[in-house]
Amino acid sequence: MKPGKKTTQFARQLVKLSLGADGRPSSERVAAVLVCVEKMKSAGAIALLKAYRHFLAIEVARTQALIEHAGPVSDAIIAQIAAAMTKHYARPVAPVPKSTPELLAGLRVRVGDDVYDASVAGSLRMLADATGGN
Numbered sequence: 001m002k003p004g005k006k007t008t009q010f011a012r013q014l015v016k017l018s019l020g021a022d023g024r025p026s027s028e029r030v031a032a033v034l035v036c037v038e039k040m041k042s043a044g045a046i047a048l049l050k051a052y053r054h055f056l057a058i059e060v061a062r063t064q065a066l067i068e069h070a071g072p073v074s075d076a077i078i079a080q081i082a083a084a085m086t087k088h089y090a091r092p093v094a095p096v097p098k099s100t101p102e103l104l105a106g107l108r109v110r111v112g113d114d115v116y117d118a119s120v121a122g123s124l125r126m127l128a129d130a131t132g133g134n
Contacts, residue, residue: 003051007044011051015059023091024063025056062112065093070103070119085111 003011014033020026037045065085067078082095093111106119
């Protein structure tokens with residue numbers, strides 16, 4: 001069941017309260033929000049928590065660059081990618097490297113909903129889509 005408009009708005013406001021001075025979710029602030037919601041004696045508390053979790057996950061994804069790589073990648077390359085993403089988005093973006101052999105070679109970087117795919121698997125998928133998958 002989809003939360004109501006007021007629940008959604010309140011959940012978004014709670015996410016804003018959860019952000020630290022650096023614009024990232026703060027574990028202390030999230031804990032404080034959860035304590036306040038726990039004290040609510042409202043039937044809508046569960047829906048509020050679900051909406052809050054959803055919007056908080058989106059916010060966390062916006063602050064991280066998931067860097068998937070097929071082979072070894074140096075720490076310097078990871079740092080360069082994080083710096084480029086931080087500059088591009090004009091906010092701090094923390095790198096989260098992840099080995100993904102299915103990429104075959106190359107990299108795929110995800111920041112929030114944005115995906116930058118420079119992998120062999122991604123290129124092959126685009127080629128297959130362009131030729132009708134045959």
